[in-house]
Amino acid sequence: MNKLSIAFLLALNFIAIKETVAQQTEWVKYDQKGKLSYKTTAKGDRIMDFSHAGYQGGGMPLPTIATAVKVKPSGTGDDTKTIQNAIDQVAKMPLKNGFRGAVELSPGVFTCANAIILSESGIVLRGNGSEKGGTTIKMIGEPHTAIVIGRGNTKVALGNTEDKEQLALASTRLADAYVPAGVSVFKVLDTKNFKVGDTIAIQRPVTDAWISFMKMDDMYREGKKQTWLGTGRQELSKRIIKAIGGNQITIDVPLADSYDAKFLEPMGANVVKLRILNRVTNVGVEGLHIQCAPLETDYGHAPYAAVRVGGDDCWVKNVFAEETMNSTVLAGDRITMQKVKIKHTYTNLGASKPADFSLEGSQNLIDRCEATGGNTYFVWTSSLVTGPNVVLNSTFRGIGSRIQPHQRWATGLLVDNCSIPDGNIDFMNRGIAGSGHGWTMAWAVAWNCVAKSYIIQNPPGAANWAIGCIGLREQTARLFDSAPIIPDGNFDSHGKPVAIQSLYLAQLEERLGNKALKNIGYQANQLSEFNNKKIAPTPFKPDSDPQLGINLAFERPVNTSNVRGTTRDFGGEKALDGNNKTYWTINDGLKQATFEVDMEGPVLINALKIGEALGQRVQEYKVEVQLDSKWILVDQGTSIGENKTVKFQPITAWKVKLTISKFSDYPAIKNFGLYLAK
The missing domain is CATH 2.60.120.260 (Galactose-binding domain-like)
Incomplete structure (x- = not known):
């Protein structure tokens, strides 16, 4: 019997979580001076500092904004226009410290047949709670997303953001033969057109040499060649220059990927200065119950999604999305989703799965969230998405569901103290799955998690980690292949949690102090803050x-x-x-x-x-x-x-x-x- 068949049988039993003595991991630990120290690979790669994920770059409290307009439900008809008119009214108010005001929805049921659009900065849409007696948005009508943050989003597509192309104001190239993952300092050929405070993008080209090195040039489905990443596409990492010394640049957030010159020619890795985008910022959605009727269907025919965030420095907190599919999309940067709960009554039908939380931007934090539903991806990533992105202290339940980066090379994901008693955490090669998803994730970490099982694989020239995690280790070939079996990635202290309870909180505290933890609702980096470790799997009696x-x-x-x-x-x-x-x-x-x-x-x-x-x-x-x-x-x-x-x-x-x-x-x-x- 192969290992996945064994895993299927073992999954029928309760995952016994024993009390164990925590231990250190060499990958990240406290040194004798109480500072975090990092083990590196032979080339200098290390686990990155994930603490920059979240609203305003992490460690900042979510604002409390005064009500500017109150709205009551009509009790009859479609309330979308009434809510939208209130938002448009606040949008005309002047910005003060980055905000205009909040639109407060009274307790009761608001029936909405269209999307509510927040397309101007500094506006908060706030209900009076997501539980019984609070504020409900009842979705009806044609397919749509309940709430959309961002400009150009009235069609509420679930693809990439609709930003206009950013113009490069200056450019140079990386000068180092190899720039490791996780570093904040690198050399370029010329810095004369750059200054401290500039927003830059490091452009990592997709080349034939790299595709061949990744062994992504030999994928076929029923005799037809599958394309992983097309040559000429680019992975973009946006950063801000913090210091310049000679030809050396220091950036605000470490790099989530490595840059090996021999796989980047003839284009090479460019560093370009960007024109700042006029994006929506400082928009929040709070205290709402978003509800539609339960549907026993595949997600491709499900009509409603909950929240799409297409702006930067935005947040969604205390929202309960009931029966929506592809429920939330984080398409901007520095977004916090805090205490967002998603529930599906029926298992998604068909082999294709929806995503409850779709990561399509960078520096995003999913914190203390929940999702319940079978045959879904609780969290996935889009193509060429660079971190840091963090899933913290969250609980996901449902048979056949998992956290699994989805397609075509995302980097820098931390799954930290999450519980998935019925499903997997996978950093893996999906091969021809989908439309040729191939290697999905690099430089990702599962830290002190509990899951039914893990598939953790190292892509060529990169690494993934599972540290202090509890659950079955699985090995598999590339999806739909029988061989070769891909060896495990970096498992460390498997079955025994490590002493640093949360990697994200430890990094945040070291960078900004204990106040930063309290700003986001944690008193300390201790086990008492994580109460999701002993949740029993969903009962499952096989035929x-x-x-x-x-x-x-x-x-x-x-x-x-x-x-x-x-x-x-x-x-x-x-x-x-x-x-x-x-x-x-x-x-x-x-x-x-x-x-x-x-x-x-x-x-x-x-x-x-x-x-x-x-x-x-x-x-x-x-x-x-x-x-x-x-x-x-x-x-x-x-x-x-x-x-x-x-x-x-x-x-x-x-x-x-x-x-x-x-x-x-x-x-x-x-x-x-x-x-x-x-």
Whole structure:
């Protein structure tokens, strides 16, 4: 049995968290003078200082802004325009110390059919609490995001920010042959056109040499080449110059990536002075319950999201988003999301997963947040996003869900003292998953976390860490490949928490003092501040067969070519629920049907069981397993009937697909089981 199959079995039991004596890690520890000291790699790379994440660069209290306008719910009709008019009224007020005033929503239910837009700086949208008796925004109407911060966002797309291109006012190039990750000082060819206080961007080009070094030039899906990162794209790290000495520049926030000259030619790594963008700043959303009706659907058809932040130095706190999908997007810089709670009643359907917290900017902090829901990404990152970004003291629950940087090389993520009792923390190579996501994350750290399991892998020339974490260590090949198995990244003190309780708080306290901790709601960097470590996993009783054993397909994500009717009464998930009274079926008039189970990892199987609900209708079918980006036939036939069991040689499966190509009447599949039989 492979390691992920073992992990599946172990996940059925409670994760016993034993009291252990904390110990030091060489990667970050206190020296004899009480200062943080860092172990470096052979090239000088180190774990970065993550303390610059959060509102105003970390350690600053979220402002309390006086109410300028109060709004009451109408009780009838659409309240969007009333709220928007109040916001527009405050937008005309003068800025004073960076703020104009708050729009306060009274207790009650505000029915909104469109997005509420905060497109001017210095405005706070504040309700009277996110719990019962507080302020609720009830979402209705066409698909939209409830609240949008930023300009040019009226269509509330969930992609990158809509900033106009920043013009380079001056440029030079890195002079060092190698600039390590985590450093704040580097040399350039020329500093004459730069001064202290300038905003700069370090441009790291994507080159053919680097793609080849990363082994991202050999990805194929069913014979078609997949593109990881296109040559010529650039990773941008925005920083502020703090000091200049000769040709040496010191920046305000350490670098979240390394720069190796031999992989950056012919373009090289440029350092450019930027024109400051006119972005929305100092906007907050507080004390709200955002609610829409529960929907049993895949996220691609879910109509509503909660909050999109497309500005800098903004915050969202004490917000409860109920039933939204792709709920929050942090598309700006220096954003704090504090005590934001997300709840899904139904498990997301299908193999594709939404993100509860989507990191698309830098220096962002997700603090004391919660999410509950199955088959989701609690936190993901977008392509070429550079840190520091931090997820702190947060709790995420739901079977089949995980924290997993999503695609194409993000850097500098800290997952600090988080609890994920049902799911994974993964810093990994996703291979051809999605549209060729490949290496997703570098220079990331999981610190004193509790999770069901971890996949921590080191990309070529980079590192990832899991330090002081509790949960199963897993190894896997690149997604959808059978080999080679990628070795573990840097696990240190695994199963035993380390003495520095929170890396983020330790770094913040060293940089700004204990007051900075209190500014963001922590009295000290102690275990007493983290009460999320002993949460039991969600109860999970697997389907099993007395002869074949545990059904490894039970409640896995499934994609189907068609579903009968307009509801989920006959959805693909009905064939995987262990209930022979429910079934998947399709509409009349179709000539073929496919049913594809995502095993969510390499699972060894050697048997399958299929059953029809409405008598013998299938006249021709085949079952294929996806391995090494190809589909391999494991069974085919001309009949299935009420209960058919097929055994075959053991094979590692990432996905398993049933194709029904001939039938006398619409087929109805009541069960589809996959097993590793003795």
